[in-house]
Amino acid sequence: MSDTPTDPEPMRLGPGVWRLDPAAAHATFRVRHLWGLVVVRGHFERVEGQGQAAADGTVSGRVVIAAASLTTGNRQRDAHLRSPDFFDVAGFPEVVVAITRGVPDAAGGFAVTGTLEAAGHRIPLELAASGHLAPDGSVRLAGEVVVDRTRLGMTWGPLGIASTQAAIGLDARFTPPAPARDDASGAEA
Numbered sequence: 001m002s003d004t005p006t007d008p009e010p011m012r013l014g015p016g017v018w019r020l021d022p023a024a025a026h027a028t029f030r031v032r033h034l035w036g037l038v039v040v041r042g043h044f045e046r047v048e049g050q051g052q053a054a055a056d057g058t059v060s061g062r063v064v065i066a067a068a069s070l071t072t073g074n075r076q077r078d079a080h081l082r083s084p085d086f087f088d089v090a091g092f093p094e095v096v097v098a099i100t101r102g103v104p105d106a107a108g109g110f111a112v113t114g115t116l117e118a119a120g121h122r123i124p125l126e127l128a129a130s131g132h133l134a135p136d137g138s139v140r141l142a143g144e145v146v147v148d149r150t151r152l153g154m155t156w157g158p159l160g161i162a163s164t165q166a167a168i169g170l171d172a173r174f175t176p177p178a179p180a181r182d183d184a185s186g187a188e189a
Contacts, residue, residue, distance in 0.1 A: 011104050011131045013053035013139060016177030020049040020063065021138070024173035027065050027095075031149070032163040040162075042072035042081070044095070051099070051174055059102035059110060063170060065095040067118070085156035086149075088119045097170065102129065112143065116168070121152040137176045144169035 025047040033040045046069040051061030067089040072078055082089045096117040102110035109130040115122050129143035149155075149166045157164065 011108050011110070011133065011139070012057050013059065014176060015053050015055045018051045018053060018059075018061075018139070018174040018176060020047065020051070021173045021175055022046070022048050024140075025049075025063075026169075026171045027063070028169045028171075029070075029166055031166040034161060036163065040072055040077070042070055042078075045069040045071060047170075047172065049097075049172075051102075057104045059099065061099045061102075063097040063099075063172070065097075067093055067095050080156075086119065086154045088153075092118065092120050097125070108132075109143075110141070116145075116147065116152070118152045119154060123147060123151045134173075138173050139176075140171070140173050142169070142171040 027044040027047045028042065030039055030041045032038070044065045044067075046066035047063060049061060049063035051059050053059050067087045068082060070078060070081055070087065072081070081087055084091070087095070094117075097114060098117070099112055099114040101114070102112045105111050105128065107128070107130070109128060112125070112127050112129050114125045116125050125145055125147075127143045127145040129141050131142075132140045134140065144167055146165050146167050148164050150164050154166075156162070
């Protein structure tokens with residue numbers, strides 16, 4: 001028996017469509033406010049999506065967030081965040097994270113590239129997502145990235161009261177594709 005630690009194996013998901021479990025998905029954001037004295041934290045209550053795992057181990061997918069479902073626990077602030085100064089939910093009801101390519105990495109997660117679309121603007125994303133396979137076959141993926149919110153048209157911040165840097169995060173459980181069935185017998189192939 002060796003005392004030498006081994007590197008984790010890259011995560012390999014079975015090919016097919018993996019569905020996001022909305023009950024086990026958390027989309028969050030945070031930004032420094034009052035010239036950095038306070039951190040405003042919030043989350044979105046409605047998240048849906050799916051991912052596609054390819055035979056070569058790469059993944060792609062799309063997560064759609066209902067922009068109007070954002071909450072920080074302060075009604076006045078939430079109304080302002082839903083306004084055209086920020087998410088403009090009347091004109092752009094969805095925030096979309098599109099993963100164009102996720103490559104398994106040596107840490108057991110994925111190196112991810114894609115885009116973030118909010119308030120009518122789209123910006124590129126690159127981040128590391130951690131992954132954990134559960135005994136039931138589902139996978140939990142989590143990642144966070146800091147973006148310049150002004151690139152999404154969210155420029156409000158008189159006298160620099162609110163930071164232009166916002167952290168966005170997603171922690172979600174994806175369920176595996178259903179096993180293939182033999183059409184003739186109805187049994188799993």
